Amino acid sequence: MDVDVVVVGAGQAGLSAAYHLRRAGLAPDRDFVVLDHAPRPGGAWQFRWPSLTYGKVHGMHSLPGMELTGADDSRPSSEVIGAYFAEYEETFGLRVHRPVEVRAVREGGGGRLLVETSEGTYRARALINATGTWDRPFWPRLPGQETFRGRQLHTADYPGPEEFAGLRVVVVGGGASGTQHLMEIAEVAAETHWVTRRPPVFREGPFGADEGRAAVSMVEERVRRGLPPRSVVSVTGLPLTDAVRRARAEGVLDRLPMFDRITPEGVAWDDGRSAGADVILWATGFRAAIDHLAPLRLRERGGGIRLDGTRAVRDPRVQLVGYGPSASTIGANRAGRSAVRAIERLLDPAGRRERAPAGV
Template sequence: MNDTGVQEREVGTAEAADVDVDVVVIGAGQAGLSSAYHLRRTGFEPGRDFVVLDHAPRPGGAWQFRWPSLTYGKVHGMHSLPGMELTDADPARPSSEVIAEYFDAYEREFELRVSRPVDVRAVREGPSGRLLVESSAGSWATRALINATGTWDRPFWPRYRGQETFRGRQLHTAQYPGPQEFAGLRVVVVGGGASATQHLMEIAPYAADTTWVTRRPPVFREGPFNEEFGREAVALVEERVRQGLPPKSVVSVTGLPLNDAIQQALRDGVLDRQPMFDRITPDGVAWEDGRHVDADVILWATGFRAAIDHLAPLRLREAGGGIRVEGTRAVADPRVHLVGYGPSASTIGANRAGRAAVRDIRRLLAEAPVAA
């Protein structure tokens, strides 16, 4: 069993697949669609040479599950997919609607033929040196794999003493319904990232009281997030995956932008950060120094982990718990590329990584003869 609790099966030669292809792309968010675009642009035929499998019920990637109050105008750093700009979007509309419609149009424009909903259960060694992708819709034997599954399906829930005794409601950012549902309630928001601050600023006008707790003091950064600073931040994340450590988000090394809304929330006391509590009580949270905050809701804005459990049969994880990656290629298996993982877990990073993965896969397929 691996460190995520997923049972690992023995690696061996599997049964013949339903379909043979050159490349399987798992996931149809920004990373998966970018990869599919570059495959198609360089001569791979959708449905014949490659397939895109997506477990979501409709186009939009993880964006389709975002909370309604996250309008398109509040989205930071959304870059268009390659070959087709996102233009004239209404900033007042929910980002879940705007981006889902854009992804849908993109899939149709480039005839990417995404198969959905398809749940990929495992990727393992297959016949004749191929990888076998097993799913709810059958299996594919493939010469190369682009894994673009993101993190949305793996919300991280910390564990604290007394958590099971709490009589209120606990929910994660992935389940955040919007601020109105917290009207008149006492809310503790846990987490030091952008989601936590966005939740707090939305909830504060409705809630009876809000408390913000983080493990470490938040770092607010003044000045523009320019290209040079972005490259430096990505390089720090990239170094972790080179070492086989679980990736951190880019924002974890950039800090939080000290924009006008954040500055106002700091002045208003909405972003009055408290150190992490030591335990959870039936009625709230408590610190060892005797302090206690009553709470009706604990909202865990504690981030996500990479959704890669289906790759467990390939045994790609290093001792540090992550998959060691050079560029997008898994060092332990050059047939496997991870796009949207670690340093490419941003919209612009996913675009670039999709192009790089396809370039490397073309080289791999040219060098490796097709096994009978």
């Protein structure tokens, strides 16, 4: 099937892009398609652990054109945001195809890209890649890891604190997920240890606009150089909430440096220290899910895809949203709009395409 644009992914960035494509006068299932591998609306949010209630979510920004209002802070974020995304798709008639796996994107000749999927092949003039990171959890590799007799799992598989009752748990990772997991697990576990590669930075007070721009600028610089992006959150520090203050006072957030090896019984440091463990929980983040773009050879020597705004420098037909500086809810919204503006210029250089009315 020939279309102008294929959007891959229906999380925050993908839905934002689809909304702006409609406003630009493109019709779903005629001019563009939105493909999503997830079984239902909600993006990565639908896979979050039940104990992550909406009230614990930091900085969820509404999608363009429709506010998220009246949400119950006590409900799981997966339910609240999943329902919101579903309503958004229906309200704007985005017609997301799911579940659809995008297997590869290749050069198709005649200026077209071939998007090979589980429901067939699309020939597109442009691609908006909004696949995020949830499908690529990062697992560090350390000596002795295969000998560990306990359980190892990643944030992507975190089931909530109940499964850790009475166990000795090592939580690895200094981000928001790691601290949230640790504080929950400490309530029920026999023993916990918190391990991070770098000392965490806790941020007092609200996060200002100037600080936000500086954080985004740091991530943008990496993608301009073709380096793998760091998330915006990784450079902003952790908010010092009342719950975090309590956990620090109780010693739950007493941090240990990264251990040097894993033993059958736990973890060990070269200075002779060790800690027994029944579970190692890797809250070590995610990497961009972009393997399907490999046939286009977009990566630079540094390992990342170099961007000019949202445009892949090596192929102007490809826009990446939710990647690097736009890997946050507010950044994803802005990136969706920017990507569509770039595609409008690509598809209609003379600017003759009629835009949709403001309510669409």
